[in-house]
Amino acid sequence: xxxxxxxxxxxxxxxxxxxxxxxxxxxxxxxxxxxxxxxxxxxxxxxxxxxxxxxxxxxxxxxxxxxxxxxxxxxxxxxxxxxxxxxxxxxxxxxxxxxxxxxxxxxxxxxxxxxxxxxxxxxxxxxxxxxxxxxxxxxxxxxxxxxxxxxxxxxxxxx
Amino acid sequence: xxxxxxxxxxxxxxxxxxxxxxxxxxxxxxxxxxxxxxxxxxxxxxxxxxxxxxxxxxxxxxxxxxxxxxxxxxxxxxxxxxxxxxxxxxxxxxxxxxxxxxxxxxxxxxxxxxxxxxxxxxxxxxxxxxxxxxxxxxxxxxxxxxxxxxxxxxxxxxx
Amino acid sequence: xxxxxxxxxxxxxxxxxxxxxxxxxxxxxxxxxxxxxxxxxxxxxxxxxxxxxxxxxxxxxxxxxxxxxxxxxxxxxxxxxxxxxxxxxxxxxxxxxxxxxxxxxxxxxxxxxxxxxxxxxxxxxxxxxxxxxxxxxxxxxxxxxxxxxxxxxxxxxxx
Numbered sequence: 001x002x003x004x005x006x007x008x009x010x011x012x013x014x015x016x017x018x019x020x021x022x023x024x025x026x027x028x029x030x031x032x033x034x035x036x037x038x039x040x041x042x043x044x045x046x047x048x049x050x051x052x053x054x055x056x057x058x059x060x061x062x063x064x065x066x067x068x069x070x071x072x073x074x075x076x077x078x079x080x081x082x083x084x085x086x087x088x089x090x091x092x093x094x095x096x097x098x099x100x101x102x103x104x105x106x107x108x109x110x111x112x113x114x115x116x117x118x119x120x121x122x123x124x125x126x127x128x129x130x131x132x133x134x135x136x137x138x139x140x141x142x143x144x145x146x147x148x149x150x151x152x153x154x155x156x157x158x159x
Numbered sequence: 160x161x162x163x164x165x166x167x168x169x170x171x172x173x174x175x176x177x178x179x180x181x182x183x184x185x186x187x188x189x190x191x192x193x194x195x196x197x198x199x200x201x202x203x204x205x206x207x208x209x210x211x212x213x214x215x216x217x218x219x220x221x222x223x224x225x226x227x228x229x230x231x232x233x234x235x236x237x238x239x240x241x242x243x244x245x246x247x248x249x250x251x252x253x254x255x256x257x258x259x260x261x262x263x264x265x266x267x268x269x270x271x272x273x274x275x276x277x278x279x280x281x282x283x284x285x286x287x288x289x290x291x292x293x294x295x296x297x298x299x300x301x302x303x304x305x306x307x308x309x310x311x312x313x314x315x316x317x318x
Numbered sequence: 319x320x321x322x323x324x325x326x327x328x329x330x331x332x333x334x335x336x337x338x339x340x341x342x343x344x345x346x347x348x349x350x351x352x353x354x355x356x357x358x359x360x361x362x363x364x365x366x367x368x369x370x371x372x373x374x375x376x377x378x379x380x381x382x383x384x385x386x387x388x389x390x391x392x393x394x395x396x397x398x399x400x401x402x403x404x405x406x407x408x409x410x411x412x413x414x415x416x417x418x419x420x421x422x423x424x425x426x427x428x429x430x431x432x433x434x435x436x437x438x439x440x441x442x443x444x445x446x447x448x449x450x451x452x453x454x455x456x457x458x459x460x461x462x463x464x465x466x467x468x469x470x471x472x473x474x475x476x477x
Contacts, residue, residue, distance in 0.1 A: 005310050010475070012339055014398055017201055021171055021317075024281070028302040034310070042335055043398050061412050068399060080173055080202050081227060094220050094285055122342075126412055143346040151323050151352070151472045154310045157169070157317040158339075158475040164469050176360055180330055180476075183440070187461040193469070239332055239361050240386060253379050253444055313469045316328070316476040 006035045007155040010146065014043025014070065015079035016088055016103055022159045023106035029155065030113040038110070039146045041120035044159075045127065047073045047107065048119055048134045062128020069127070073103040111137055118145070165194045166314040169305065173202025173229065174238035175247055175262055181318045182265035188314065189272040197269070198305045200279035203318075204286065206232045206266065207278055207293045221287020228286070232262040270296060277304070324353045325473040328464065332361025332388065333397035334406055334421055340477045341424035347473065348431040356428070357464045359438035362477075363445065365391045365425065366437055366452045380446020387445070391421040429455055436463070 007029035011022045022038060030036045040048055051072035058066060070076045078087040095102060101109065110117065118139045124130075131140065150156045166188035170181045181197060189195045199207055210231035217225060229235045237246040254261060260268065269276065277298045283289075290299065309315045325347035329340045340356060348354045358366055369390035376384060388394045396405040413420060419427065428435065436457045442448075449458065468474045 007306075007310075010339075010343075012336065012477075018171065021169075021201060024302055025169075025306070028306055032303070032306055032310075034306075042339060059415075061408060061415070064408070065412075090220060090223070091285075094224075094287075097218075097220070098285060100281075100285060122418075126409075126416060126418060128412075143342055144350070147325075147343070147346055147350055147352075147473070151325075151350075153473070155306070155312070155315050156473050156475065157315065158477050159171075159317050166465075166469075177330065180328075180360060183461055184328075184465070187465055191462070191465055191469075193465075249379060249382070250444075253383075253446075256377075256379070257444060259440075259444060314465070314471070314474050316474065318330075318476050 004033070004035050005154045006037070006149065006152065008146070008150040008153040009036075009038045010158045011038050011040050011044035011047065012042050013079065013159055014046045014076055016073070016076040017078050017080070017091070018159050019044065019047045019073065019076060020103050020106065023103065023110055025157070026115050027106060027109050027113060030110070030115050034154070037116040037118060037149050039118045039120060041123050043069070045119055045123060045129055045134070046070050046076060047103070048117065048138055049129070050133060050135060051075070054130070054133045056130040056132060058128050065127050066129070073107055076103070107135070163192070163194050164313045165308065165311065166196070167305070167309045167312040168195075168197045169317045170197050170199045170203035170206065171201050172238065172318055173205045173235055175232070175235040176237050176239070176250070177318050178203065178206045178232065178235060179262050179265065182262065182269055184316070185274050186265060186268050186272060189269070189274050193313070196275040196277060196308050198277045198279060200282050202228070204278055204282060204288055204293070205229050205235060206262070207276065207297055208288070209292060209294060210234070213289070213292045215289040215291060217287050224286050225288070232266055235262070266294070322351070322353050324467065324471045325355070326464070326468045326471040327354075327356045328476045329356050329358050329362035329365065330360050331397065331477055332364045332394055334391070334394040335396050335398070335409070336477050337362065337365045337391065337394060338421050338424065341421065341428055343475070344433050345424060345427050345431060348428070348433050352472070355434040355436060355467050357436045357438060357459075359441050361387070363437055363441060363447055363452075364388050364394060365421070366435065366456055367447070368451060368453060369393070372448070372451045374448040374450060376446050383445050384447070391425055394421070425453070
């Protein structure tokens, strides 16, 4: 038990393709019996947003951010060749053709594999995101918790 | 032998400057006697494309991706200040002036130093890239092979 | 002493938000008694530029780069939703409201915590940046120094 290998991924990016890469590595590591944590910070938090609108009280700036940021994994753009939203559609069509898992499916699989999905409380506060706007079974923590995991980790990545 | 240090880089990015950074670190680590692997996934695969057109059968979407993505390291853009292709030219002019190695030269050096250049089969499939379109002496593997290397690695980076 | 934990961050990005993430992790790790190094390379060097103009002799290309790149941490753009400079202003307003530390304050704190701020000499040369254009108490080193630190590091990240 004490020497179970661990993978700790910081997901900073809000890009669909980068989040896919993060979740593919995470699911792979869980399948190889690693203890896996994905720490979502900044734009990476968008992967954890519920896709419906949640009524919570927000200030003006927080409302603007909430409006401008994608609501959930399925609405995120690509890091390259986004073409005003056409790129993600192309990628998703190709993924369907190849029976590849979509990002929402990869996140669901991660939850089934008991990967720790953590939302960074400091950036939630900054971007005005409330706990009830994020998926169920997400943990809330700060950079100290990340470091406690990562300092003994085998695979540490910033994506 | 058993305790040879290892460096494992995931090259996700298709940017000229980021790929340069990856290959500079990799070549440095090989010079310091690390076992080095660069695992090319998503847009990072473009660094391994041959610069001529290779005739392979592709579906419509795969053809479109193949056309839109840069064919080989020399044609990749910058992550910052790309200015519709003017940025890479500026950088290359400056590199020439300083006798710095270009990305194609860094890749050649990596092959001479026996750095393992791996292409991610899952994203090759997704982007419709065939083995014969990539450079010689490239290995083909998936995320499981990456994790097997990385879990005992000294320097693991996602670029 | 010999087993003090270490965190080694390569800051490649010139984005305000990514640099913030790097410095927040670094300051956190230093607070938990890690030996911390941030190795600034490529656009990440801009975080270390002094905000006033320094008179140094440069060639034409170096002058152009110097003009186009942000002069210091406070002038860097966002990786997402930059909106021609409006995004950074929004983020800074929100940070002020939440009493969050700005990037220049995070850098100052890093220096107080004796985090090693290293500037990559190879890319300084390439981008035409001179030692006197960067902040005081910055070290100058190359990829070999980075690898020597990172190969025994606990948390190695590329940002």
